[in-house]
Amino acid sequence: MKKYISVLRTSPFFSGLTDEEILSVLHCVNATSIVKTEGTYIFRAGDSTEEMGLVLSGSALIIQEDLWGHRNILSRCKTGDFFGEPYAAKPGSVLNISVVAEKNCEILMLNVRRLLVTCPTACDHHQKLVRNLVSVLANKILIFNDKITHISKRTTREKLLSYLSSESIKHSSLSFDIPFDRQQLADFLCVERAAMSVELSKLQKEGLLKTNRNHFELLT
Template sequence: MEKNNNLNEAFLEVLAESPLFREIEKKELRAMLVCLGGQIKEYKKGTSIFRWGDTISKIGFVLKGNVHVLRETYWGKESLLGRIGPGDLFGEVYACLPDLEFDGTVVAQTDCSILFLNLNRTIATCSSACHFHTQMISNLLQILAQKNIAFSRKLDCLSHHTIRARLMEYFSKQAQICGNSSFSIPLNRQQLADYLCVDRSAMTVELYKLKDEGILDFDKNKFTLLE
């Protein structure tokens, strides 16, 4: 794992587009990352970034590549909790609770560049009274709130016992969010099955049953709920 603190233009663009740095001037980013103890690390595909039992004090921010958040049972069965790409955060909840051991694994799915930010410096205003601190704290709170809402919506889906009921709960939520009976979802079939914690083949069979029964129509990731 090679350490690298060079923030190139491509990385700056990723930062500038991220919700974490909303309303923070691009020209301020370099100085801000120094203030926040920012450190960029490179990871090869398949390398663990966080491991089970780690205590975390830094937020991970993906600059390049993709990482997977995994959880493994006592018997070795592995499940995918999340896919994280450029501009997304990971580890922020555990960084807020530094005495809590991480109960999963974060693995580089591709070669990755990860920016780590010291949480204590992020949430506390510094001696220089940098004005971006207040904005960044507000941004981080919004991100945490949005993730909490997304988790609550997922729990609503998983509270149903059948694949059909989970699918209809998910599609109902998407239609309500879009305000339209026709909508696109940000997941492919495998990702949708992982999200709903169901077998992909069984889910696909259920999707076509719903289509044959005139309950919904779909083409790839575009769906329409029918009367």
């Protein structure tokens, strides 16, 4: 795990811990690493888990799918991001999401259940991890709240403008890259790709934005 210490060090879950403490507490949460190839499932809807995942390299998509293959992208996890923590923190809960490797990736699996019981050594690191887990869960709520804000808009145009405005604020710039390609963006906003492309063309003709692949520039 030492080769990934730079990733772990910047993770909010290990905030306030030294490198030595991080390596020490990995045993507390029974940390194991797995490798997944592009397109393979890490978690599947319908399963239950006691573990959450931390992306060490590559990226993954948190999705919802129906029986007919329609996909709704909830979020994208890049290096250093977590997934599955709400389900792992509630014993017996069934996943209503799937997690798929967007690119070849290595994942650190952490047993959350071991955090929710008294540590036999009563270590201070354990208490820090519990506090950090609460912060991680709160941040996930904020992320999904943003998504709800975007997809609750009535039209494809309004959904696009809501999302792009939010990304502009997040980057503190009118010029920014988004983490999705066009199909992924359509899945994230719960719209048809063709309809979204039409709206993007209209917005460009109206002088509201410029776009090239996943780069956008908003014009005011």
